Amino acid sequence: MQEGWVVSAHGRHYGVELADGSVRQSYPRGKKAQAAVGDRVRISLQGDNEGAIEAVLPRRNLLFRSDQQRSKQFAANLDTLLLVVATEPEFSADLLGRSLVAAASAGVPATILLNKVDRPARLAAARERLARYPEIGVPVLELSALDAEAARARLAPVLAGRISLLLGQSGMGKSTLLNALVPEAGAATREHSEALGTGRHTTTSTRLYHLPEALTRPGAPGHLIDSPGFQGFGLAHLSREDVERGFPEFAPFAAQCRFYNCTHRHEPGCAVLAALETGRIDTERHALYMRILAENEAAERY
Ligand SMILES: Nc1nc2c(ncn2[C@@H]2O[C@H](COP(=O)(O)OP(=O)(O)OP(=O)(O)O)[C@@H](O)[C@H]2O)c(=O)[nH]1
Ligand SMILES: [Mg+2]
Ligand SMILES: [Zn+2]
Structure with missing residues (x-):
């Protein structure tokens, strides 16, 4: 053994x-x-x-998604989650929000990487869609995987001494970024799959790479995991309380709801709904919270 x-x-x-x-x-x-x-x-x-x-062996954490049919494990023992979105193609705020809920319940801190900032046409729109996340404790870093040197400089402080997972929809540039950070990784990117005609999803398996010394500190090696893009992100394994934890911006209001077991959907005296009315909680975020709960209830999860 x-x-x-x-x-x-x-x-x-x-x-x-x-x-x-x-x-x-x-x-x-x-x-x-x-x-x-x-x-x-x-x-x-x-x-x-x-x-x-x-x-x-016992793990510190496990990041996964699940629906009624099956659950999919992303990775275990993570120090940080790097959620990769891009200026184009347009990313889904729904999937981003779901990833953050999974990260919160696994206890893994997340950072959003806005990739492809070299494409200026949709940059302003992408920035606007990401503006709320730093307020809820999720930093947003902008970069272009095509500018490997700048990407390395920007990410070195995040990567050193940590095990990080690149997660996101297909085509956002996870593998291109991996290749910029770990040149000998030689991971296949969209260009390769187009040349080979192998379809829309380029990366088909999850793999861990050891970061070069230039990206780490002495005594603090770093590792980076690349994963296949996903199109759905069920959270059937989470209780309503777990889901709520993925929306930290509700917390200061939730403490003031009339009922201690308020679910912030329809209850009278709900301070979260009041905050929604006055724009202090984002409509799209609350709608996502409602969707996740409705999904889990339809699956008779609770
Ligand atoms: N302009 C620009 N294109 C990029 C950048 N990063 C990646 N791309 C392109 O975006 C496409 C998708 O990149 P991939 O790295 O294969 O995307 P992925 O997220 O790994 O996709 P899956 O493996 O399918 O999940 C490729 O054509 C890349 O060349 C960038 O910073 N700027
Ligand atoms: Mg890939
Ligand atoms: Zn409430």
């Missing part, structure tokens, strides 16, 4: 890195061995280069 680190996941195929730096193709043995990238695992060596995952 050896301890290892899950550095890639594609269905039931996992890459597990061992202490000597070698990576073993490994398979989970049984349900208890369902691992995610970033997990520490115990494997038994099989032959010269394979392994069987016997156990997943």
